[in-house]
Amino acid sequence: MATEFYNQNASNLAQQYLSKSFEEVHESWADFLPSIISNPNARILDLGAGAGRDAKYLSSLAQDTHQANNNIQVLAVEPALELSKIGQQSTHDLNVKWLSDTLPALDSVTKLEVSFDLILLSAVWMHIAPSDRARAIRKLANILKPGGKIVISLRHGQTEEDFTKRKMYVVCADELKKLASNVGLFCKLETPKEIDKLGRNHVSWQTVVLQMPDDGTGAFPFIRHVAINDGKSATHKLALLRVLLRIADGHPGAVIRREPSIFGDRVILPVGLVALYWCHQYKDLIDQHKLFQTPNNKPNMGFMKDDGWHKLTHRTASDYRIGNLFTGDDAIALYKTISASVQNIKTMPCKYITLPNSNKAVFEVDNKTVRAKDSIFLDLPTLEQWGEFSLPESTWLAFNRYACWIEPVLISEWVKTMATYKGNAKFRDPDSHLHLYRALNWLEPKRTTIEVRNRFEELKSMHDIPCVWSAKKLTKNYDIDHSLPFARWPNNDLWNLLPTDSIINNQKSDKLPTELRLLSAKSRITEWWKDAWLNAGEASHHRFFAEANIALPGLDSHNGSIDDLFEALVTQRGRLREMQQLQEW
CATH class of the missing domain: 3.40.50.150 (Vaccinia Virus protein VP39)
Structure with missing residues (x-):
């Protein structure tokens, strides 16, 4: 123009x-x-x-x-x-x-x-x-x-x-x-x-x-085909679909860019993030529950290397999340684990998931060699080092908008698939599948508010802190509230945890604040963010924005603006209201 x-x-x-x-x-x-x-x-x-x-x-x-x-x-x-x-x-x-x-x-x-x-x-x-x-x-x-x-x-x-x-x-x-x-x-x-x-x-x-008569993209039939009909010599395909769904649902800020192609626009993600979440979902399945992910009775998979995965057996799935810092030998092992996972994702599911009646790959990996270091902070810029992962925009949007309907299908197929493997023979009976379902819990970071409570108590000893929703001075009867309800969108990031009056929090419960209520509370929310995290030292500041910039839509990975973050929070509120039809408060 x-x-x-x-x-x-x-x-x-x-x-x-x-x-x-x-x-x-x-x-x-x-x-x-x-x-x-x-x-x-x-x-x-x-x-x-x-x-x-x-x-x-x-x-x-x-x-x-x-x-x-x-x-x-x-x-x-x-x-x-x-x-x-x-x-x-x-x-x-x-x-x-x-x-x-x-x-x-x-x-x-x-x-x-x-x-x-x-x-x-x-x-x-x-x-x-x-x-x-x-x-x-x-x-x-x-x-x-x-x-x-x-x-x-x-x-x-x-x-x-x-x-x-x-x-x-x-x-x-x-x-x-x-x-x-x-x-x-x-x-x-x-x-x-x-x-x-x-x-x-x-x-x-x-x-x-x-x-538009329906979703108009053809993404649903494709996802269903891969999840239900495609051959599965291992759980790689289901694992990749679930990782992408989790990123689309919980981390809209992970998109590096969109680019055109003759088959339709594509979404570009950091392949390091895909690999991190790949490790996240396999971690407890393999190390804790000892569940086999291939038809034979060999526990090892291609990304499980002696100098990487097997040096991190003391770690849990919840350690593999944005905002965490690894140092020393653990950092070196994690670098090598992510590198091995990137290669495994490229040569296994990405190679074999193709367009219907075609040998054209749906997902593409353009990976880079990354040298292991003795410190790794898990944020978008760090995870971009490993290169890029590309998927059709239509598939990304289907995951993004309809995650709560797609994920149960993926989990159900994963359970059925694992139950057929020789090493998991004791779970072949459908009555024992409950254990497999529990093992596939994503294990979001534990719903704990202890860290935020400790910070609140520290600040309260220095000055008064108001309830973000009512402006009432907080004393003994306070709660740490998830501004976007955890029960509907599991997010335990610092930006989503706010001090509030206990009575008010009970009234809010698992409801979604209206846009008007959120805007009315802006000054108190942003003051809490600044007081609790941005003025608490470089590490806290870095973690706060690392979590927010990937979880909320429309933010750059290097964003450091509180106002832009709040605007993205308002947008995410609208997305949740639209996609899940949540009751408002």
Whole structure:
């Protein structure tokens, strides 16, 4: 898109755009809007938001419809900075968030790891080069909710100036519908060409409304095929799927980047993180429960080396987590264990998990040699040393959004598979499978708040500390609360543990705080973070951000901003509300 033209002419263009109302411009598809706005938790994306006319209307309509119960957020995306400034001024008192981003990559939006009920592209599609349109429509489909709609207005009648200065291209409704069909979208509405509302005789407009009937990606059938139908000479395939699911569900910040390919966009993760979680889930299965993971009765697997895995038998699965520090011989052994695991993942499950009726690998590893050192702090930059792991964006999003439904299938198949192995013969009877299910518990870090309680007591001896939710001074009757409920999203990171009044905590229980309640508590939450962890020394500061930057969406691995962290917490709250339909408090 020619942002230079739009920045240089922002004032005149804004005046032009704002001369016509939302109702005048979007009359052709307005009948679809009430059902979208009726959902108080809907999420709307306005791509190419310009001077904010549409974003302002949609957010105001949501506010008028739901009043105090309004949770609808409008995300306005505008790459032209000067236009965006005008839009931000006009929507400053509304629930509109502004971002700078462009199709087809849409990097900033996808990094948020959220999906939308409505995506509006008003006077945008003609700026997408024909060579980028297939990828653009795939990207839009990937961030659309099941049943969600994409509204695209098509401008016909470009002048030579439009082609050169404004970087427009010829558009065609049939081309758009074909591209949409390829990614599982169907056409809900195609209007005839209509006259230009600004009176330009050479310009006409069409509106196309596309809808998502289901997840539209083909990811579910693929995951089910690998989990249930694929041959399993060992548990490697199930292990890799579960690792990726756990990362997608618990660590949306782990994505290094997204990149295009001829088979669809791909998500790039640190392969060191995949290997760390590989070790995490195999650790107690093998060392503690002595369960065989291959058909023969040999306990060793390819990644279990004498100078690595077997030197860490005194460690537990919960040691293999973000924010932990290994030193001395343990650090050297862990380096070697991760390296061996990366190689095993590359040569086993990644090699043999292929697209249906093809020898094309679904998952790819581009690994690097890493020299063992006597200290290793487990954070994203450290785990990026081993190279990259690549998977289809559609598979990542299926894991990300539907983990709570997919994981039981993977665990069930893992139990059935282990029960058939010679070394696990005593568990062949279905009545003994309960032990296998228990052994496959992910073993999240123990739900302990002792460390945080100790820090609270230390600080309380120096000054008063308020309940983050009620602002009441805390004395003896206090609890350490998981801001995002542990029972629904098991996370025991420092940022998620907050001091609160015991009565208030009992009222909150396992409910999800509303966005309004979270925003109202921002100053108390951020003050606690600073007081308890960021001012407690370099190690504590480092661990705090290492945990947050990988667990919360939209954060850079080097983020050190409290405000950005809090904004990511609000986004994650919305994701959990959407994906699990949690009761709010």
